[in-house]
Amino acid sequence: xxxxxxxxxxxxxxxxxxxxxxxxxxxxxxxxxxxxxxxxxxxxxxxxxxxxxxxxxxxxxxxxxxxxxxxxxxxxxxxxxxxxxxxxxxxxxxxxxxxxxxxxxxxxxxxxxxxxxxxxxxxxxxxxxxxxxxxxxxxxxxxxxxxxxxxxxxxxxxxxxxxxxxxxxxxxxxxxxxxxxxxxxxxxxxxxxxxxxxxxxxxxxxxxxxxxxxxxxxxxxxxxxxxxxxxxxxxxxxxxxxxxxxxxxxxxxxxxxxxxxxxxxxxxxxxxxxxxxxxxxxxxxxxxxxxxxxxxxxxxxxxxxxxxxxxxxxxxxxxxxxxxxxxxxxxxxxxxxxxxxxxxxxxxxxxxxxxxxxxxxxxxxxxxxxxxxxxxxxxxxxxxxxxxxxxxxxxxxxxxxxxxxxxxxxxxxxxxxxxxxxxxxxx
Amino acid sequence: xxxxxxxxxxxxxxxxxxxxxxxxxxxxxxxxxxxxxxxxxxxxxxxxxxxxxxxxxxxxxxxxxxxxxxxxxxxxxxxxxxxxxxxxxxxxxxxxxxxxxxxxxxxxxxxxxxxxxxxxxxxxxxxxxxxxxxxxxxxxxxxxxxxxxxxxxxxxxxxxxxxxxxxxxxxxxxxxxxxxxxxxxxxxxxxxxxxxxxxxxxxxxxxxxxxxxxxxxxxxxxxxxxxxxxxxxxxxxxxxxxxxxxxxxxxxxx
Numbered sequence: 001x002x003x004x005x006x007x008x009x010x011x012x013x014x015x016x017x018x019x020x021x022x023x024x025x026x027x028x029x030x031x032x033x034x035x036x037x038x039x040x041x042x043x044x045x046x047x048x049x050x051x052x053x054x055x056x057x058x059x060x061x062x063x064x065x066x067x068x069x070x071x072x073x074x075x076x077x078x079x080x081x082x083x084x085x086x087x088x089x090x091x092x093x094x095x096x097x098x099x100x101x102x103x104x105x106x107x108x109x110x111x112x113x114x115x116x117x118x119x120x121x122x123x124x125x126x127x128x129x130x131x132x133x134x135x136x137x138x139x140x141x142x143x144x145x146x147x148x149x150x151x152x153x154x155x156x157x158x159x160x161x162x163x164x165x166x167x168x169x170x171x172x173x174x175x176x177x178x179x180x181x182x183x184x185x186x187x188x189x190x191x192x193x194x195x196x197x198x199x200x201x202x203x204x205x206x207x208x209x210x211x212x213x214x215x216x217x218x219x220x221x222x223x224x225x226x227x228x229x230x231x232x233x234x235x236x237x238x239x240x241x242x243x244x245x246x247x248x249x250x251x252x253x254x255x256x257x258x259x260x261x262x263x264x265x266x267x268x269x270x271x272x273x274x275x276x277x278x279x280x281x282x283x284x285x286x287x288x289x290x291x292x293x294x295x296x297x298x299x300x301x302x303x304x305x306x307x308x309x310x311x312x313x314x315x316x317x318x319x320x321x322x323x324x325x326x327x328x329x330x331x332x333x334x335x336x337x338x339x340x341x342x343x344x345x346x347x348x349x350x351x352x353x354x355x356x357x358x359x360x361x362x363x364x365x366x367x368x369x370x371x372x373x374x375x376x377x378x379x380x381x382x383x384x385x386x387x388x389x390x391x392x393x394x395x396x397x398x399x400x401x402x403x404x405x406x407x408x409x410x411x412x413x414x415x416x417x418x419x420x421x422x423x424x425x426x427x
Numbered sequence: 428x429x430x431x432x433x434x435x436x437x438x439x440x441x442x443x444x445x446x447x448x449x450x451x452x453x454x455x456x457x458x459x460x461x462x463x464x465x466x467x468x469x470x471x472x473x474x475x476x477x478x479x480x481x482x483x484x485x486x487x488x489x490x491x492x493x494x495x496x497x498x499x500x501x502x503x504x505x506x507x508x509x510x511x512x513x514x515x516x517x518x519x520x521x522x523x524x525x526x527x528x529x530x531x532x533x534x535x536x537x538x539x540x541x542x543x544x545x546x547x548x549x550x551x552x553x554x555x556x557x558x559x560x561x562x563x564x565x566x567x568x569x570x571x572x573x574x575x576x577x578x579x580x581x582x583x584x585x586x587x588x589x590x591x592x593x594x595x596x597x598x599x600x601x602x603x604x605x606x607x608x609x610x611x612x613x614x615x616x617x618x619x620x621x622x623x624x625x626x627x628x629x630x631x632x633x634x635x636x637x638x639x640x641x642x643x644x645x646x647x648x649x650x651x652x653x654x655x656x657x658x659x660x661x662x663x664x665x666x667x668x669x670x671x672x673x674x675x676x677x678x679x680x681x
Contacts, residue, residue, distance in 0.1 A: 229496050258588065263511055284511075285661070285679070303496055305488035308481060308661025311678055339678045350489040363678075 025328040027393035039388040047382025049103040050368035057373035063100030068092040116142040151197035159187035181220035195275030203266025224261040268318030311338035324374040336366040477515040478659030624675035
């Protein structure tokens with residue numbers, strides 16, 4: 001297969017990126033725990049948050065429930081034994097008083113990073129001096145936070161145990177705005193759009209994913225409705241943006257009743273890099289892909305089904321991670337399931353590509369998850385034992401295995417029987 | 428309009444493999460018991476859980492989800508979501524409307540026109556699983572008379588939200604109870620083992636050994652039906668062993 005790709009690339013029949021995409025997909029399909037490169041255990045609780053810097057993809061920060069923050073140097077050579085070292089760290093209890101819920105690097109350089117914690121604060125740190133530069137008291141436990149990767153405004157959006165989302169302006173070091181619309185007690189996930197600096201998405205305990213445009217006075221644009229699906233069943237929606245939570249059901253009745261994106265708490269969100277699609281997950285153990293482009297309606301459930309193995313019952317924010325954009329197309333979704341496996345799906349079809357099992361029978365939950373970046377087929381996961389694990393491509397990997405053939409057999413038998421039966425009926 | 432679809436074929440397949448033929452001896456039921464069992468089987472509407480469909484087509488769950496939406500919009504099948512924990516159910520539209528028609532004979536309905544209006548409303552919204560008071564009012568089904576009748580005979584059930592009703596079918600409760608109990612039996616059986624897994628042969632043996640429950644409580648439902656529901660719903664997953672197929676709990680909780 002590889003040789004045919006090489007031939008078609010040489011003769012100019014296919015785009016050279018196709019070969020790269022196919023090869024990287026094959027590598028991602030064979031992720032295994034690295035036996036050469038490893039992390040010493042530094043955290044004593046679950047590692048909740050991992051973030052790799054955007055500038056050189058070289059430094060990774062880990063934050064855990066032990067309130068410790070560590071910065072690791074990821075420089076290493078594939079295939080050689082290597083022990084990752086900490087270059088800097090903030091000891092437990094010194095930085096935050098309770099566990100860390102999320103960490104993000106400053107999007108434009110390595111000079112600063114931001115941490116959110118269950119001790120009800122968000123802190124901005126100077127990386128060189130390892131000193132706290134700003135501290136924001138949110139007043140309730142911070143479940144998740146996000147900073148826009150493209151915006152010129154330096155707003156940090158905070159999802160906390162409170163129905164309103166706080167936007168913090170780092171330039172004026174004060175609270176900028178509050179976005180109110182969620183009806184539950186908490187907001188559990190929040191992510192800025194990768195293409196629109198003023199748009200963000202949030203998921204809450206009211207079972208809704210809400211889209212916001214922070215420039216508007218009534219900022220909530222829409223609530224994603226799981227009943228709004230592709231196909232004829234979509235009601236004729238008034239496309240101008242005075243969209244409220246009610247009128248999206250396929251019965252096209254105003255004030256229908258509560259619109260839901262998930263039949264449970266929404267605790268994970270990630271945008272696809274073109275800003276036109278979004279993936280959400282909730283405690284109803286569903287992962288949904290939403291199409292946000294104009295021709296359909298504003299928000300459509302694309303009905304991608306990720307299968308019955310998705311386990312998601314805890315309220316804690318799930319780190320949904322996509323494989324780097326420039327690597328394989330379409331992207332892969334890495335999902336840390338409650339059972340301790342990391343499930344690897346093809347994000348647009350829902351097909352399960354691989355299950356990464358941390359250990360065979362002890363159920364270590366994975367929480368922190370991050371891809372190193374383009375050019376590296378490396379996935380880092382942080383689990384409940386305080387370990388950080390590197391997953392890398394298996395060398396000289398065979399073609400991705402077909403799923404267990406025992407599972408396929410009953411299907412084949414039933415269907416062939418039916419079709420044979422139908423054939424006989426017709427004659 | 429295409430009458431045939433993988434979904435309708437799937438529904439027919441599951442229904443055709445749902446019940447074990449009642450043998451003459453070995454059921455530990457007397458003649459009345461057998462009559463009651465057969466009557467029960469007839470009273471259950473021909474519903475299939477969506478997890479059964481997922482078990483038939485395990486390699487492409489997105490296909491099932493989209494195709495289901497498609498045939499629902501075409502009016503071939505009716506989706507029902509009566510209980511969130513139970514999962515979604517599906518029935519062929521012709522069966523649904525036949526049962527609705529048969530209700531005319533029953534004396535529980537004060538006004539037969541309500542049934543007609545309900546049928547027209549459902550046919551105008553083929554893909555809908557719940558209705559608001561306003562939708563029913565548009566079809567001239569009033570709250571006092573029409574809605575109360577439909578609730579009584581079981582074609583509507585209350586949702587948690589006032590003013591919103593879920594589309595249902597009579598005797599859906601008996602069906603769901605059967606599904607819950609059989610599922611629980613399998614999950615408990617696998618849960619008793621150390622690693623929460625068991626060879627399929629062994630599970631089947633235990634199932635067969637349980638003669639009294641099998642016929643009295645589970646009404647002679649097939650092992651296959653139960654395992655398909657449990658697999659498609661994500662409660663257990665199969666794996667291969669040298670000794671045959673095995674089943675393992677996935678950790679899914681109620």
